[in-house]
Amino acid sequence: MPRFQMPLNRWLGLLAALFLISAGTPPLRADTPAERRPHGHEQPAMMQQPAAHEEKDKAPHGEEGEKGHKEEAAPPAVREGEQKRDAHGEDGHAKESRGLEHLHFPVPPPYRKVQPPDSLWTDPQVLARGEKTYTQFCAVCHGVKGDGRTPAAAALALPPADLTQSREIAEMPPDFWFWRVSEGNTPGPYKAFNSAMPPWKSILGEEDRWAVIAYMHLFSGHRGPHTLRQHPGATQAENHGSMLYNMACTWCHGKAGKGDGPAAFFVGAYSAPRPRDFTRGEFKFRSTPSGEPPTDDDLYRTITRGIPGYMPSFATISDLERWMLTLYIKRFMPAPGPEAVQPIKVLAPLAMTEESVKKGLLLYQQAECWTCHGFLGEGDGPSAATLKDADGLPITAAKLSRPSTFKNGRLPEDIYRTLMTGLSGTPMPSYADAFEGQQEDVWHLVNYVRWLSTE
Amino acid sequence: MPKYQTQGNPLRRCGATLVMLFLAVAAVGWFTTPAMAIPAWARKHNLQCSTCHTRPPRLNRFGEQFHEMNFMIPNTSEEKRPERQQLGPVSLEQQLGNHLAFRVLGNLAQGFEFKGRSGRSEISFPNELEIFIAANPTDDIAVFVELENELKELEFNAGEFELEQHFGLGHEAFLMINLAKPLRRLGLPTMVHGAEAGGMVHSSILGHGPMLMIGLVDPSTNFSFPTARQVMTSLPADVENEELLRLPITPYAFGGKFFGLYKANENDPLLATTPTLYNTAGALGADFHGRLFGNLLLYQFGVMNGANERSSDANEKKDYYAGLRLDLGESNFARFNISGFAYWGNDTARAPRASDPSRPGRLIDWRRYGLGANLTWRWLDLYGAYVWDKINDEDLPVLLRPHFDNTASGLTLEADFLLSNKWLASLRYDSLDGGGLMESSGATGVPGGLRANGAMLGAQARYYMRQNVSLYLRYQYNLEQDEESPLTSWVHGAMLGIDLDF
Incomplete structure (x- = not known):
């Protein structure tokens, strides 16, 4: 090896120059x-x-x-x-x-x-x-x-x-x-x-x-x-989606989208949630009826928002690239059926009035939400300790008092969607049938859930 | 197993205390409502620790990718995060807590039995208190600074060993800069971090980087067995009446391995178990790393002032190193990687004087080569490293050469098994084929002792009250026992400790 004699201050100077070039370089991201x-x-x-x-x-x-x-x-x-x-x-x-x-x-x-x-x-x-x-x-x-x-x-x-x-x-x-x-x-x-x-x-x-x-x-x-x-072969869009996926998603969701990436097990080693297995076609976060696959918008929304505690948000990458990811992920999913996937209809929200919250409380009791989520929404209902997901992994009931932890979103329409579509593969059922013809009641229940928030 | 002495056995004396303490703290943890606070990165991204860690401090593959790519979620932009405040050309998080983390690490109680002398036990405060400052002022620049207060840092003053409190920069303090953009601007083929520029492809080679880390860096940070991420944490030395009773307990593969050497810029002995060269957990230098062929190959090279030179450039020569890591089979809940490195240390330590080995002599060149591997499958995390060292014979005084073994090697193998969400069991084996001053030299009073071989076995149970708060109960057994050397002077030890990250 050569006996290198350049003193450290010159090294630092050289690296500082690189630093300045870096700082002065306009971003290469697509800005338009x-x-x-x-x-x-x-x-x-x-x-x-x-x-x-x-x-x-x-x-x-x-x-x-x-x-x-x-x-x-x-x-x-x-x-x-x-x-x-x-x-x-x-x-x-x-x-x-x-x-x-x-x-x-x-x-x-x-x-x-x-x-x-x-x-x-x-x-x-x-x-x-x-x-x-x-x-x-x-x-x-x-x-x-x-x-x-x-x-x-x-x-x-x-x-x-x-x-x-x-x-x-x-x-x-x-x-x-x-x-x-x-x-x-x-x-x-x-x-x-x-x-x-x-x-x-x-x-x-x-x-x-x-x-x-x-x-x-x-x-x-x-x-x-x-x-x-x-037209065999991948488009550049698919290639780009693949690159995005392999850089950020493959660690949990696996190369083949089976949810078996090298980091996946440690996220949900002994309890839910494990990263999603796209190949099953079962998705929790949907706007579609229970049992239906998600819409593209649903996938896009999850990619954008992430899942509190478990999946990072990708809101800071461009819309285009989020859509590329969406389409790339769809490649892992089972082929869609002949019928178009239709999101549920969401009625206009009701204002969160005292009367609405009271009605929501009654519905909360009638629908037995408290058995899992507890009377005060602390996720400590009598059934909470025994809950398991479709894989048999223990799963915790959502703490309704802490909306920021809601995996399917904390906005009123998110809560509405969760109630009406359920979370497939978890004990959270869809209440679409229970509230059929009385969707207005769903908003009362949404308002009660919001009222439980301590945040 | 050695027989316990009926008197003076510290394990027996403090055993009950250890168990009671462990149970008491575990009970507190069990019934304590989990706090919201989590370390900076997790706090910032609203993620659990296990997103990036198998269990802290070990990184899982996603965490490694996060670390490699400027402490950023791959593909994303820090500058565009809405929670940031623009300050001129840079932006920072509005919440200070998103830039800060705090760690308490070390034994709460420990007991060691020694060969031929009475044992020692103590209840203590954790040895290390660390504050981490982390920020991404731009998408291309990350700052990471670790401030450390170490209660028991081994000092060598006027020929005597002492354990002293030390506060200052910790294992790492560096800038990480993504060089892809400036290099691309110069017309060189590079791969931009993230995908926003759509620039990760060049001539069908995928990847990212190169990244530059400059400052106090840990060269092994991207190695299959990073020095600084030990589930079975390093233990400080044991000193009594200015005498070194026991060398620090660290993975033997990382240690200096040679007996009788001195640091290049000080008169301090370089102990056989002190991590050094490529495994120095913080030396001043510049490290370049990046990925090629997607995530298949990680390359790394760097230059350092010299191992263990944290704030000076005393030897006027640089050390160089290069490494490669191959990542395979990243599916089916598994990963496998294998790494290799070479480190060329120039004037990186001092040999003992031939006339008086208890004093430092001339500077030496030191080469280190290592292989490491890591297999993770479901609950299991297996990793290890074999490191071989050689000192340039010509640098040694002629009279010393017959009495100085100029090669040494070390092997460290560890298995961690996640028994449940809260319990992590670990087993580690260490073997050291030491080099350095041999008994034939007739030397006495050499700080750190004469050449010896060592082997030890450790077992540990970590209880994660939360993912960022854990207690460990550890037992360490010395397979090579000889009271003549501080490497082998101890028989076994047990300890209870805490690792808390906020």
């Missing part, structure tokens, strides 16, 4: 709203560059498209597929691409789960109608070839979506398309992105909107919706 949020058709510049594997994915899709449409009027994407994609691969955003590829906000009501007739996607008349509409209204930004490479697009803060991206188009279900075309840039997240996408619902009728959606699918070499299974 466009970079922080999931997007719709528009893609932030940093999201445009396709990954290498996506380039590889394209050949079979192009072939598939050609076979599928050889008897029909060939759409632009099919006719010039490979040539156009090569050109896209050379775009100027390569250096900015950082893996925040594609992700969608959940479709809100009333657009959620709306479906066009199956014949829409292949009806030549519909497609022709859609082409006409597209040429008239959409091509100016999205381009005649659907690749979003137009002079008008160059001036937009948020570039228009490249409709030729097969895998990304596959990720967007029909209701998402319809929502985005109908509402354009008016919904919250897209407004924040400075999206230039107009809301078309006042200009185009419903049929015209569906027709143009059907036509736009042709740019990706498909007719109508296609599935991610037709």
